[in-house]
Structures are given as C-alpha cells and as structure tokens.
Amino acid sequence: MQDKEITIYDLAERLNISATTVSRGLQDHPAINKKTKKRIFDLATELGYRSNKFASNLRKQKTNTIGVIVPRLNSLFMSSVLSGIEKIVNNAGYNLIISQSFEQEAKEKTNTTTMFNSRVDGLIVSLASDTQDFSHFDTFIKKNIPVIFFDRIAESIQSTKVLIDNFKAGYKATEHLIEQGCKEILHITGNTARNVYMDRFEGYKKALSDHNIPYDPTLFISNDLTEQAVQDSLLNDVLKRDKLPDGLFITNDSSAAFALTILKEAGLKVPEDIAIVGFNNDLISKVTEPAITTINYPGNEMGENIARILINHLDGEGDLSFTSTVILNTELIVRASSQRKK
Amino acid sequence: MQDKEITIYDLAERLNISATTVSRGLQDHPAINKKTKKRIFDLATELGYRSNKFASNLRKQKTNTIGVIVPRLNSLFMSSVLSGIEKIVNNAGYNLIISQSFEQEAKEKTNTTTMFNSRVDGLIVSLASDTQDFSHFDTFIKKNIPVIFFDRIAESIQSTKVLIDNFKAGYKATEHLIEQGCKEILHITGNTARNVYMDRFEGYKKALSDHNIPYDPTLFISNDLTEQAVQDSLLNDVLKRDKLPDGLFITNDSSAAFALTILKEAGLKVPEDIAIVGFNNDLISKVTEPAITTINYPGNEMGENIARILINHLDGEGDLSFTSTVILNTELIVRASSQRKK
DNA sequence: AAAATTAATGCAACCGATTGCAATTTTATA
DNA sequence: TATAAAATTGCAATCGGTTGCATTAATTTT
Incomplete structure (x- = not known):
C-alpha cells in the first residue's frame, strides 16, 4: 500500500474546485463545463484515480452486480450459459458473482442469502435438483429485486423464466x-x-x-x-x-x-x-x-438472452411486468x- | 422497496443502546456483554437486519471478493477449476467475480482494470493465448494485491503460480x-x-x-x-x-x-x-x-489448491513471501x- | 468505604462518492 | 447598462458501518 489511493477530494484540491464538481465531471454530467471536465479527466488519469465503488454503491444503493446460482459449474452446458451471460453483462458494465448449489437445497438457500446480502441488483438461478421449497427467494420478490430462472425453473414462482420447450x-x-x-x-x-x-x-x-x-x-x-x-x-x-x-x-x-x-x-x-x-x-x-x-x-444463446432481459429490466424503467416466459427453440x-x- | 432496510441505528434505537455497541455486538466483539449481544442478535433476526457490505467495505477497505479471469468459461477443464475455486472461496466467506478474456489480450486488460476497480482482495488469472505484455498486472503488484496465475502463467511475473509439469x-x-x-x-x-x-x-x-x-x-x-x-x-x-x-x-x-x-x-x-x-x-x-x-x-483439485493458497494468504498475516510455485501431479x-x- | 481495576458502552470522526438546492458566474436579452 | 435567463459550481447532508479514545458502570482490592 505504498501510494495512497486518490479520491475525488484529492482531485478537487489540486484543481481548486469542489469535490461535487469532480464527481459530476467524472460522470459526464451535462451541467459541468467541458474544459473543467477535461481538466478533471486529465488529472484523474495522471494520478491514477479510481472510483471507490463502495462509497458509490453505498450512496446510490445500487451495486452493478448480478448474482448467478447454478447447480454445478462443471458442465459444458452450464459454462456455455455462463459464458453467454458474462459476455452481455460485462459489456453492460455489470459484474457477475457466481456460486453453485451442488444440487443441494440447503446450499442454494445459503447462496441465495449471500447474494441477497451482497445486494445484487438481479439474480439468475437454475434450481438444484432437490429444491422443494422456494421461500428463500421471497426476500428478493418482496424487495422487487428481479430474479430470472432458467432451465431448471420453479413454476410456482412469479418471475421471468427462460427455458426451452x-x-x-x-x-x-x-x-x-x-x-x-x-x-x-x-x-x-x-x-x-x-x-x-x-x-x-x-x-x-x-x-x-x-x-x-x-x-x-x-x-x-x-x-x-x-x-x-x-x-x-x-x-x-x-x-x-x-x-x-x-x-x-x-x-x-x-x-x-x-x-x-x-x-x-x-x-x-x-x-x-x-x-x-x-x-x-x-x-x-x-x-x-x-x-x-x-x-x-443452445446454452450460449440462452445465457445471452437471460442477460439481455435482465439488463434491459435493470437499466430500463423497471416498471414493465417482469414475468414473461421466454421459450427458446430446440431442434x-x-x-x-x-x-x-x- | 416496501419495507425499509434495517440498519444498526434502527437496532440501536429500539434497544436503547448506541450504534457502536450494536456494531460490536454483531461482530462478537469481546468487550460487549453477552446479554447485550443476545438482545442485539435476537432483534436483528427478528427485524431481518442485514449488514450493508458497502458501508462496511468502505470503512474497512476490504471487499471479501476475489476476481478470476480465464480465457474461456466453456471448457470442462476451466469449469472444473472454477468449481474448485468457488467451493473453497465460498466456504471462506469470499465472493467470486468471474470474467473471461475470450483469448484476447485487450479484453484481458479491460477485465483486469475492472477487477482492480472492483477492488478485489485477490486475483486469479489464466492468461489469454495472445497476451504478450503483462503491464496490466503491475497495478496489482504495486498495491500488494495478491495475484495467482494458474495453468497459463507468465514466467516473468513475480507471483504465485499453480500449474502442472x-x-x-x-x-x-x-x-x-x-x-x-x-x-x-x-x-x-x-x-x-x-x-x-x-x-x-x-x-x-x-x-x-x-x-x-x-x-x-x-x-x-x-x-x-x-x-x-x-x-x-x-x-x-x-x-x-x-x-x-x-x-x-x-x-x-x-x-x-x-x-x-x-x-x-x-x-x-x-x-x-x-x-x-x-x-x-x-x-x-x-x-x-x-x-x-x-x-x-485434475482441474477441480487445481482450483481448490489455488483458492486455498490465496485465502491463506489473505486471512493470514500476508507477510509471507507470496511467490511460490506449486506443481501438481499428472499421470x-x-x-x-x-x-x-x- | 475509598481507591484501583476491569468490564461495558458511547462519542464522534471517518471511509468516498452522490445529490437536492442554493449560490455564483456567464451569456443573452431588453 | 440593467436585467433576465442559462450555464456552472459548491454547500452540506447522506449512505451505514467501524474504530480510537473517553466515559461510565460494575467489581475487586486494600
């Protein structure tokens, strides 16, 4: 930890402007003068500034993180799906947190809680084979955090599902x-x-x-x-x-x-x-x-679909009904x- | 967002104690009276309190998150490794952020930056096939953030490596x-x-x-x-x-x-x-x-090894030299x- | 019972970015 | 040139825990 982390305050001080302006400048806020923005960006790169996501998340109450829970990671189908999800999600500026239930309901519940506590913006799930009770998703539903099920879905839960026929x-x-x-x-x-x-x-x-x-x-x-x-x-x-x-x-x-x-x-x-x-x-x-x-x-395609639906929902207004069922073609x-x- | 998120302040208020005590109680701090702790925990579960990781991370400057960058997710070997990593890391209370470079140096660099900005506590990497320049890892090295390479390693980088002969x-x-x-x-x-x-x-x-x-x-x-x-x-x-x-x-x-x-x-x-x-x-x-x-x-075994080494390093003192090379057996x-x- | 320890608890600052609203500066209009 | 309008910028509070240090309460010791 030799060099201290640069904050917007450091930038503000050196530029003789307020941290507010720096913050807005960094976000390309329209109210900030272009020249000022340039100065901010230049200094930021010069000093190697990086935004502190935690401060930002804390304030914005949004994490830009999406959770995925799958039964097992090590199947070709699953990893294709994940690959598809990762690609889309990453391009949209979200991070992926992945965990596996090892086909056990108990582990799935724990993972769900962890995801919830990590305050993921959305959750993508393929159910463990022995999951009977779905109450662990209630917290998400209640809080209006979108949950998408794919492949192994729960009929009884009201939420978006992506699967094949x-x-x-x-x-x-x-x-x-x-x-x-x-x-x-x-x-x-x-x-x-x-x-x-x-x-x-x-x-x-x-x-x-x-x-x-x-x-x-x-x-x-x-x-x-x-x-x-x-x-x-x-x-x-x-x-x-x-x-x-x-x-x-x-x-x-x-x-x-x-x-x-x-x-x-x-x-x-x-x-x-x-x-x-x-x-x-x-x-x-x-x-x-x-x-x-x-x-x-088509695992990869399914993954991309899932991710697109979720991202659209998150970045969009979010008022749309979030309970469609998408059926992909198979042959x-x-x-x-x-x-x-x- | 019907029900407001419960904070330690809410708990403190209802219990007529300070937020400090609540915070310490929740962490099982030795200075807090056992009965007080019990009251705190009871109320916490009753009200469905969940700690805000961002506030905590912000203050503690630690994220409990580990980043993984692999060339591609959709191979059986890779997903076995990931499965192994996930298992160990999850048990140790860390989260996993996974991204893929699609075998491209440019994407690998971007991913590395994202990981850096996400302030992962450690990074696990298998290199893209066309990566020639390793300067994107310098920021990690400089900040003393442990980076472990596996399988596709960079000889020239001074850090822990896990591979086969x-x-x-x-x-x-x-x-x-x-x-x-x-x-x-x-x-x-x-x-x-x-x-x-x-x-x-x-x-x-x-x-x-x-x-x-x-x-x-x-x-x-x-x-x-x-x-x-x-x-x-x-x-x-x-x-x-x-x-x-x-x-x-x-x-x-x-x-x-x-x-x-x-x-x-x-x-x-x-x-x-x-x-x-x-x-x-x-x-x-x-x-x-x-x-x-x-x-x-043995992909799974390799994954578990990698994760264990990293976790030990993170949870341990961290002063140990972090540049061993682990060679796994093959047959x-x-x-x-x-x-x-x- | 007073003094010295030890156990519990709380104060207040801090982590770093965001944002509503107000203030200031600049530009346009009369 | 005075005034209204638009463009910029900044103040200060906020997000929710954490922690060094001080304070108060409970126990022991003398």
Whole structure:
C-alpha cells in the first residue's frame, strides 16, 4: 500500500474546485463545463484515480452486480450459459458473482442469502435438483429485486423464466425413435421434481401414446445422471431383463455417451439393437462411435438472452411486468446412433 | 422497496443502546456483554437486519471478493477449476467475480482494470493465448494485491503460480507413443507463446531426442485448437502427405476426440495406423471408440489448491513471501487409442 | 468505604462518492 | 447598462458501518 489511493477530494484540491464538481465531471454530467471536465479527466488519469465503488454503491444503493446460482459449474452446458451471460453483462458494465448449489437445497438457500446480502441488483438461478421449497427467494420478490430462472425453473414462482420447450423436445426425441422402429423405449432422466425432466418425460409419454405404444413404467428410470448412476441402472437393471429395450432416450449427452460405451461393451449394437437419443448437443455426442442423435440446446444463446432481459429490466424503467416466459427453440439433430432406416 | 432496510441505528434505537455497541455486538466483539449481544442478535433476526457490505467495505477497505479471469468459461477443464475455486472461496466467506478474456489480450486488460476497480482482495488469472505484455498486472503488484496465475502463467511475473509439469507431461505422452512403436509423431498444440504449450512441446522434443528420433518440424502444428483449426490442419495438411504420421500427441481431449473422428473417417485405423494421446482426461476421452489415452489433469483439485493458497494468504498475516510455485501431479492414463503392444 | 481495576458502552470522526438546492458566474436579452 | 435567463459550481447532508479514545458502570482490592 505504498501510494495512497486518490479520491475525488484529492482531485478537487489540486484543481481548486469542489469535490461535487469532480464527481459530476467524472460522470459526464451535462451541467459541468467541458474544459473543467477535461481538466478533471486529465488529472484523474495522471494520478491514477479510481472510483471507490463502495462509497458509490453505498450512496446510490445500487451495486452493478448480478448474482448467478447454478447447480454445478462443471458442465459444458452450464459454462456455455455462463459464458453467454458474462459476455452481455460485462459489456453492460455489470459484474457477475457466481456460486453453485451442488444440487443441494440447503446450499442454494445459503447462496441465495449471500447474494441477497451482497445486494445484487438481479439474480439468475437454475434450481438444484432437490429444491422443494422456494421461500428463500421471497426476500428478493418482496424487495422487487428481479430474479430470472432458467432451465431448471420453479413454476410456482412469479418471475421471468427462460427455458426451452422440454415437452416438445422430449416428444420429438421419442417420436424420432418410434419412427425408427423402436417399440420399447427406455427413458433415463433426472429428478422429475424438476420441470426439465418432468416435461421431457411428459413429452416422452405423449409421443408413445400418440403412436399407440403403451407406457411401460419399468422402462422409466430417474436418477441423478452421474456416471455411477447411469452405470448402475444399466448393469444392474436394464441389461438383466429378459427383453432388452430397443431404444434409449437419455437426457444429457455425456450420460448418453457413457451409456453408449456401456451398452457396446455389453455386446449390443447401436443403433441396430438399441437406438440412442441424447440431449444438449455437446461436442461429446459428435465424437462417439456411432455419433449420438441429440437435441440441440443452445446454452450460449440462452445465457445471452437471460442477460439481455435482465439488463434491459435493470437499466430500463423497471416498471414493465417482469414475468414473461421466454421459450427458446430446440431442434433434433439426427446422427448415426438412432438411424436404422433409409 | 416496501419495507425499509434495517440498519444498526434502527437496532440501536429500539434497544436503547448506541450504534457502536450494536456494531460490536454483531461482530462478537469481546468487550460487549453477552446479554447485550443476545438482545442485539435476537432483534436483528427478528427485524431481518442485514449488514450493508458497502458501508462496511468502505470503512474497512476490504471487499471479501476475489476476481478470476480465464480465457474461456466453456471448457470442462476451466469449469472444473472454477468449481474448485468457488467451493473453497465460498466456504471462506469470499465472493467470486468471474470474467473471461475470450483469448484476447485487450479484453484481458479491460477485465483486469475492472477487477482492480472492483477492488478485489485477490486475483486469479489464466492468461489469454495472445497476451504478450503483462503491464496490466503491475497495478496489482504495486498495491500488494495478491495475484495467482494458474495453468497459463507468465514466467516473468513475480507471483504465485499453480500449474502442472507440462514438460514432464509432454515427455511422458511422447515417450509412451515411442514405446508403442511410433516413429513419426505428429504434435498438434496451441500457441507456444504460452508456457503450457511450449513446455509440452519441449517435453515432446526431449523425448524424441532421448530416443534418438530426430525432430521433424513438419510434424509440429500450432494452432488455436478449435474444431475448425484441427480439421483444417488434418485435412489440408497432414492427410495429404506422402508418408502419414503413425502417432499423434494433441494437447486437449476434445481436439483429440475430434481428430480421432476425422482420422477414422479418412480410413485410418487407430491405434494401428496412428496412435493417439490427448490431454486433460475429460469424460470425452473415455467414450470415443477407441477410448483415448490422455494425461490426467485434475482441474477441480487445481482450483481448490489455488483458492486455498490465496485465502491463506489473505486471512493470514500476508507477510509471507507470496511467490511460490506449486506443481501438481499428472499421470498418463493409457487407453486403447495408443495401445499397440501387448 | 475509598481507591484501583476491569468490564461495558458511547462519542464522534471517518471511509468516498452522490445529490437536492442554493449560490455564483456567464451569456443573452431588453 | 440593467436585467433576465442559462450555464456552472459548491454547500452540506447522506449512505451505514467501524474504530480510537473517553466515559461510565460494575467489581475487586486494600
């Protein structure tokens, strides 16, 4: 700490003007003379002045900070979303505070409190898989601090949501498998307490019924989609059945890739014996043998959308209703893992 | 903003004590009577008091915030590192501000300034691939704000560094290929201005020379390791040669996986025609056919290490020399993509 | 019971920027 | 040149905690 921090008072003193004028000059306030502004800016750069955000925040009651809480940072989808958010938010002059819930409601609550105490101007959330109670967001709602949910949303909370049409995506994936001749379609997915998994599941069921295939509950597996869980399900359950399924719809690509290797090891041919559809369109789905059919889920785009909505709200009047739901497009990307026909 | 924010003055007034006592009580100051503390805490929770960090930071000149600048968020390695950092830092009561340089020196400089102005207590950096000049970190050094570099480090800067032994890793990867009988080993890597790539390259060369294989510059390709770049290099250069290489050491797993698919499409057999070694041990290397031999690079562990070092420094006395270099262990994970013998 | 300690509490200044309103200076108008 | 209008600038209070030093209250010691 050799050199003291320069304040507007230092600038004011050297320029023989008031701190008020310096403050206004620095903010490009229209009432300040251009020459004065120039003198202020010049001296400021010369002395290496930097504004003290805390004094400013304290006074303005605004932090220019946006909080993000996600279940886990280390998935490609999440980091794409974050990358998109960061880009927009940063350009708009906001900072990002990021934390992860590790899929636990308790941690999510703590993080939410921390964010609240950090007085973020807005909060972006994708819910932990086991979050049942949403009261920790009440403080935000009550204070009119905007909260945007994405991907893993809470239906019951009145606020802006950005997501894809999971029902449709699930429907399309399943229908595709049916069209490829699958009759016994296994569905492996996450905790259906979460909309993303529930909706895909509903889409799956609807596609089945629309094609007159009865829904078989034993072909539905819900777990946490970790490597371990996928492996256990396949080895200890699926592969021990008398009749093996001929299709698999599994709701993320790394799990799909992992499942693929296990099934191949077990001697099954993909797609001949079992056709596979994943979800997300991560790079991983492109490099397996065969490449995996998947649903394109544009994380980066989603992140940018979320950030834009939030920034507009924050920088705009803020009176607009803040409870829209944005649905992003997804598409089925057909690759070899599911192509049995033609 | 229906309900006003509660301040220590509100608490003080209702309890008929001074704000000083409230402040001290809240901080568990030893000079405050236990009963008084209890009364303070009780009322605080009752009224939903939350400390104003800005007032506090302003006065204490400390922010409890740590900045992180990385080239890109959306890689599995990076997000694992971040996940590790976030975990430790969060437990220690610090916040994380994250931004990405998108591999550009200019953006890195801007981000650094923003971090500086946000008055982060510490900075964690992995350099952009094209950063040549490091003067933007001078302000931190001058002010004694700790900066930790990881993975992509700057040799010339005097500060703590956390990384792996890239030379050794490169050596091991190459030696392994040699042991599998490879004679013409192609090396595809990133910008060698960065230590990580340079050191691996040096390791590669040393392994060659130790095994009496002359280094062939035409077998060395340096690009930005994007899908496009890898594809271009392979299709327009490598695959057009008279004599194809019989080994490939490529310095990240997604590129390796991608290269694998291209080579297979070109009709080459892996590992028979060409043996492949990647880098990082991402999931992707496990699910390709054949699975890819790689170097295990523990991102999460690295993140936790970085964070611990920084926190210790910040919470400790801070007089300790802050210029150690931490080298994490890596190991070669042999998989089918390189196994030609035995 | 007076004097000396020790325990608790409070005063008041401070951190650095912001802003409503008033004051002053400059420029335009009569 | 006097006066109104516009352009600049500054005063002083404010945001909400923190902290050195002083003061008061409670305990001990003599």
